[in-house]
Structure formats: C-alpha cells, structure tokens
Amino acid sequence: MIVGAGLSGLTSAYHLHKAGESDFLVLESRNRIGGRILTNDNIDFGATWFQNHHAHVLSLLKELGIGKFHQYSMGRSVLVYSTMAPEHYFESDPNTPSAYRIQHNSHTMVQTLAKPFSKKVQVGTVVKEITDKKDKLLIKTNKGYFTAEKVILAIPPKIATRITYTPELPEAIIKVMERTHTWMSNAIKVGLTFDTPFWRKNNLSGTVIGQVGAVTELYDHTDVDGNNFALMGFVNEGLRDVSSGERKSRILEYLSKYLGQEIMDYKSYGEKDWAQDSNTSCETIKSVYLSPSYGHPVFEKMYLGNKLLFSGAETSPVYGGYMDGAINSGIRSAKKVLG
Ligand SMILES: Cc1cc2nc3c(=O)[nH]c(=O)nc-3n(C[C@H](O)[C@H](O)[C@H](O)COP(=O)(O)OP(=O)(O)OC[C@H]3O[C@@H](n4cnc5c(N)ncnc54)[C@H](O)[C@@H]3O)c2cc1C
Known part of the structure; x- marks a missing residue:
C-alpha cells in the first residue's frame, strides 16, 4: 500500500508495477494526483524548474519520453x-x-508516470489511522478499512503527524516529523x-x-x-x-x-x-522554518514491525524537498518493499 499520490508515491508505484508487482494500491486524500505538482490553465502552480544536477528528474523524463x-x-x-x-x-x-x-507542463510528468497503473490509484481517500496487527497493517480511512503487508507513507512528515499510529511511533521520529518543514508549503x-x-x-x-x-x-x-x-x-x-x-x-x-x-x-x-491547502500545509506552521535535516536518518528505518516506511521529498538525503528528492525517495522505498 502506498499513501500519497504525489511524485514520490507515484514513483514507488511505477517501480512496483515495473517489477511485476500487481498487489498494491495508492491512496490519495485529494481528488487529483500530483500533490505539490499542480497545473491549471497550463500554469505550474507547484513545482516547475530543475537543473542539470537533478539526475533523477532527468532520467525519469527520459524514461517517460518527455522533453x-x-x-x-x-x-x-x-x-x-x-x-x-x-x-x-x-x-x-x-x-x-x-x-x-x-515539456508542456509539470503535470505531464505525473500523468504519464501514473498511466500504467492508473486503476490502482484511489483518490478522495484520507488515511487516518495505521495499526500494527502483527502479520499486517490495518489502515483506517474516510472510505473504510484496508489491510496491507507493507505501507509506504509518501506524504510530508509534518502532515504524517496527523495520522494515529498504534502502537505509537518512537519519540525520536515523532520529534523529527514535527520539525521537518514541508518545502514550499x-x-x-x-x-x-x-x-x-x-x-x-x-x-x-x-x-x-x-x-x-x-x-x-x-x-x-x-x-x-x-x-x-x-x-x-x-x-x-x-x-x-x-x-x-x-x-x-x-x-x-x-x-x-x-x-x-x-x-x-x-x-x-x-x-x-x-x-x-491542508493536504500540504500544517496549520501549526507560523513562519518558514528551513529544516536543516531533510533526509534525516530516522526515515531510513522501518516502523510498526518492519511494515511501515517513510518516503517523500522531505525524507530524501539527496536534494530533499525538491522533485529530485521525491523521485529518489520513491525509488528507494520501492526497492526496500520489493526486498
Ligand atoms: C509552490 C511550489 C513550488 C515548487 N517549486 C519547485 C521547483 O521549481 N522545483 C522542484 O524541484 N521542486 C519544487 N517544489 C517542490 C516539489 O513540488 C516537491 O518536492 C514534490 O512535488 C514533492 O512530492 P512528494 O510526493 O514527496 O509530496 P507531495 O507532492 O506533497 O505528495 C504527498 C501526497 O500525499 C497526499 N496526502 C497527504 N496526507 C494524506 C493522507 N492522510 N492520506 C492520503 N493522502 C495524503 C497529498 O494530498 C499529496 O498528494 C515546489 C513546491 C511548491 C508547493
């Protein structure tokens, strides 16, 4: 199960699909995919630019055939x-x-990325609770319950503090989640x-x-x-x-x-x-707090009996916060889940 259909969650799903894995779903709270990538009227209201050193963006665009x-x-x-x-x-x-x-706009990238597994993306589904049931995780949403062997949580760490975890997550990761500013929020x-x-x-x-x-x-x-x-x-x-x-x-x-x-x-x-926008921003943010710790090591570990892992741009030690970091974390998470 992947939570969040932003660039990171979609990248994980793309790699699971590419590896022949068909038993997965992507749950997304908004009624659209893309997260902080949003194009209206041909205008990118979210992510727009990248540079030559953003190798993950360059190779993803190449793979998807987008200029x-x-x-x-x-x-x-x-x-x-x-x-x-x-x-x-x-x-x-x-x-x-x-x-x-x-080429065209930023939404073209997420739209093309999600195309091969679009039926596996369920929008309008807000994850509220994740409970460890030993052999699986129980996921409570506004649309009912789901179970999964593993969950990739591809949402900004600060937003992820809104989810109730049973048993509670270690204090060390909660503290980092709370202070990790969501880039550009x-x-x-x-x-x-x-x-x-x-x-x-x-x-x-x-x-x-x-x-x-x-x-x-x-x-x-x-x-x-x-x-x-x-x-x-x-x-x-x-x-x-x-x-x-x-x-x-x-x-x-x-x-x-x-x-x-x-x-x-x-x-x-x-x-x-x-x-x-409550799907990106946390009401507790009063001013910009530039986190010194994107890609904090606490996000490397697995939680809830090795079944929950944190992903998303802010968890990436490489270009954390940026599209490149989102793709990097998405690839790493898919690899971890595939074993
Ligand atoms: C205005 C702006 C400008 C930017 N400009 C650039 C730029 O020029 N270049 C660049 O590289 N980067 C830029 N960025 C950053 C870039 O957008 C992000 O790095 C990237 O899109 C993050 O992807 P993500 O998948 O990690 O997170 P997100 O895109 O935030 O995706 C997380 C998804 O999880 C969903 N979600 C949240 N909570 C739940 C829940 N409880 N249950 C289910 N789903 C949930 C959200 O709706 C969202 O779709 C910009 C961002 C913004 C906002």
Whole structure:
C-alpha cells in the first residue's frame, strides 16, 4: 500500500508495477494526483524548474519520453531592490543556461508516470489511522478499512503527524516529523495567461525580481510550443491576509509598473496559496522554518514491525524537498518493499 499520490508515491508505484508487482494500491486524500505538482490553465502552480544536477528528474523524463526546455530569459530583466531607488535592468549571461522546465507542463510528468497503473490509484481517500496487527497493517480511512503487508507513507512528515499510529511511533521520529518543514508549503503563486507575449516584443524577459513589491519573483511561463503565453511567479507573503480583490489589484498594479499596462489584458488570472491547502500545509506552521535535516536518518528505518516506511521529498538525503528528492525517495522505498 502506498499513501500519497504525489511524485514520490507515484514513483514507488511505477517501480512496483515495473517489477511485476500487481498487489498494491495508492491512496490519495485529494481528488487529483500530483500533490505539490499542480497545473491549471497550463500554469505550474507547484513545482516547475530543475537543473542539470537533478539526475533523477532527468532520467525519469527520459524514461517517460518527455522533453525539457530552458526557462525563457532573453531580453531585459527587472530587479526591484528598494522602494526609494529606481528599478535596475539586467540581461542574463547567455553562457549560463537557465533552469529547465518540463515539456508542456509539470503535470505531464505525473500523468504519464501514473498511466500504467492508473486503476490502482484511489483518490478522495484520507488515511487516518495505521495499526500494527502483527502479520499486517490495518489502515483506517474516510472510505473504510484496508489491510496491507507493507505501507509506504509518501506524504510530508509534518502532515504524517496527523495520522494515529498504534502502537505509537518512537519519540525520536515523532520529534523529527514535527520539525521537518514541508518545502514550499508557505508559497503563494500567481499565474496569468495572454493572447500575445507583449513583454517579449518590448525586449523584456518577463523576469521581475525583488523583495519590496507585491510579487517577489516573476518569469515568462510560455509553453515550449509558444502557443500559450503566460507569466508566473511568487506573491509576497505579506499579502496573504489581505482580501483576494485587494491582493489581485496590488499584484496587477505592481506588474504593470515594470512590464507595462498590457498586463491588464490578461486572458486568465489565477493564484494558489499552498499555506491554505491542508493536504500540504500544517496549520501549526507560523513562519518558514528551513529544516536543516531533510533526509534525516530516522526515515531510513522501518516502523510498526518492519511494515511501515517513510518516503517523500522531505525524507530524501539527496536534494530533499525538491522533485529530485521525491523521485529518489520513491525509488528507494520501492526497492526496500520489493526486498
Ligand atoms: C509552490 C511550489 C513550488 C515548487 N517549486 C519547485 C521547483 O521549481 N522545483 C522542484 O524541484 N521542486 C519544487 N517544489 C517542490 C516539489 O513540488 C516537491 O518536492 C514534490 O512535488 C514533492 O512530492 P512528494 O510526493 O514527496 O509530496 P507531495 O507532492 O506533497 O505528495 C504527498 C501526497 O500525499 C497526499 N496526502 C497527504 N496526507 C494524506 C493522507 N492522510 N492520506 C492520503 N493522502 C495524503 C497529498 O494530498 C499529496 O498528494 C515546489 C513546491 C511548491 C508547493
């Protein structure tokens, strides 16, 4: 049994399936797969970029036959570093290639990954209790009970503290779970689509960086085929508690200042505040706490009579928190279960 249909849980399922194992299920609390990978209107509201050193992402994309392309960065970028000084313009060094994006969008990767075993993914199923019954584990969910010889718990450790374990887990792992910040769970993203990439025509890259405005980072988010023109970025968390109408108008006003009035001609406007999403964020998180211990050794061990193992991006000693860490943990967990 795999709990969580994010990139990590789906990677484990993919490897079980590939090894010829058919006796497994993936239980997912949301009504969709992907977890922190979420694409709406061709905009990646969750994970987006990876680099050349993210070997697990590169090899997974290769295996799935999905291409990659560089983040668009041609033209002038804007740096807003003070409310008192004018903005600064800079151009990226063409010899330093920008980060990669996934061909089409990030959801393409999880959708393609899950395709061979899609019937084994049960969405809308929240795991609430896991009890050791000696020869098996009993899993209580909102949709009834399940049993399993082994469980891969592919959910963020902090979220996993909500599950009741019988007998209780050792204090050492509970402490680590509680203090492991779920990477990016506090982020707010904004995405806008357009009929034309007006910024490109004005020799602007679409990149706007700065800590003093409504948007802390913004990038061109046009797809690789150049059909869907878009801008996507991160909203200043200081705007979390203002009304949605006020936040939107402050974001648009800010962006029109640096990219031009054409920003108001957007086709669609969307936001995603991950801190408001209980499947990713924990209500106890008050501020960002950068965990020094992604991939903590407590996650290496098996629990509940060697039948429960912890997985997911935050358990990976390699690029913990990132997509690469999610894939790494998914592969390792599948190997452990297969023996
Ligand atoms: C805004 C944002 C931007 C990001 N940008 C990047 C980026 O550019 N590059 C990068 O490499 N990474 C990025 N990340 C991180 C990346 O998204 C994660 O590393 C990766 O998606 C984590 O996958 P996962 O499977 O470990 O966890 P998750 O995606 O969190 O999956 C866990 C799944 O478990 C489910 N679940 C939770 N509780 C239960 C329960 N009780 N019962 C059943 N199911 C449950 C959840 O619904 C979820 O689907 C970003 C994340 C966010 C939020």
